[in-house]
Amino acid sequence: MRYHNITKDDMLNGPGLRVVLWLAACSHGCPGCHNPITWDPNGGVLFDEDAKKELFEILSREYISGITFSGGDPLHLNNRKEVGDLILEISKLFPQKTIWVYTGYLWEEIQEFYPIRKADVVVDGKFIEKLKDKSLSWKGSSNQRVIDIKKSLVSNRVVLFEGA
């Protein structure tokens, strides 16, 4: 798995101050994508033990609300296994922190992927330029959904995250 950046104290990709892992690889090709440099699966650098250590060190800081996986697409097939493992590990090690995942896939396409069920929120769907709306919280276009994963699983329907 490869990544472009780890940003800390991010305020734009979920509530509170967050650490964000920006992964390489995306195959959705949305016109108007804000970050086409991340499409290349061979771009960025290898996500190695040092990168993981850095990520966990930031996440362990008391004022950090949680982690957001973005990109690129964290659920691109190049990333899915390792991101899934990270979600499982983080949900065990840091149960008080929230886990958000951005993806171009729809919830209906990924909900059977077990580790995603341990995350808190998924922002799903491709970015659609003609539905772009800067007033939206945590998403770029109005077709995308900010989904409360746990509530959606319990009620067996899509429940949107309150406050989105």
Ligand code: SF4
């Ligand atoms: S899913 Fe996200 S990163 Fe991928 S092309 Fe669409 S907007 Fe860009």
